[in-house]
Amino acid sequence: MDTRARLTSKGQITIPKVVREALELNQGDEVLFRVERSRAVVAKTPDFLDLAGSVPVPAGKRGTPWDEIIGEARRARVGRRG
Numbered sequence: 812m813d814t815r816a817r818l819t820s821k822g823q824i825t826i827p828k829v830v831r832e833a834l835e836l837n838q839g840d841e842v843l844f845r846v847e848r849s850r851a852v853v854a855k856t857p858d859f860l861d862l863a864g865s866v867p868v869p870a871g872k873r874g875t876p877w878d879e880i881i882g883e884a885r886r887a888r889v890g891r892r893g
Contacts, residue, residue: 812833830853836855840856841855841856842854843855
C-alpha cells in the first residue's frame with residue numbers, strides 16, 4: 812500500500828487513516844521510525860505488557876535477575892563459538 816502525507820512547517824505529519832487502520836494505531840500508541848537508506852519505515856511499537864505470559868519460563872528460572880539471565884546467555888554463546 813502506498814499513500815502520501817504532507818510535512819508541516821513544524822515537521823509534523825498526520826499518519827493517513829488507511830495506515831493507522833492497517834497498523835491498528837490508536838491515540839497514545841507509540842510508533843518507531845527506522846531509516847533504511849533513503850526510506851523511512853514506520854512500525855507500531857509493541858506493548859511488552861501484552862506479551863506477559865506468552866513465553867513459558869521453567870519453574871527453576873522464575874524470579875532470576877535479568878543480569879544473571881543475560882550473563883548465562885552470553886556465556887552460552889561464547890561456548891558455542893569456541
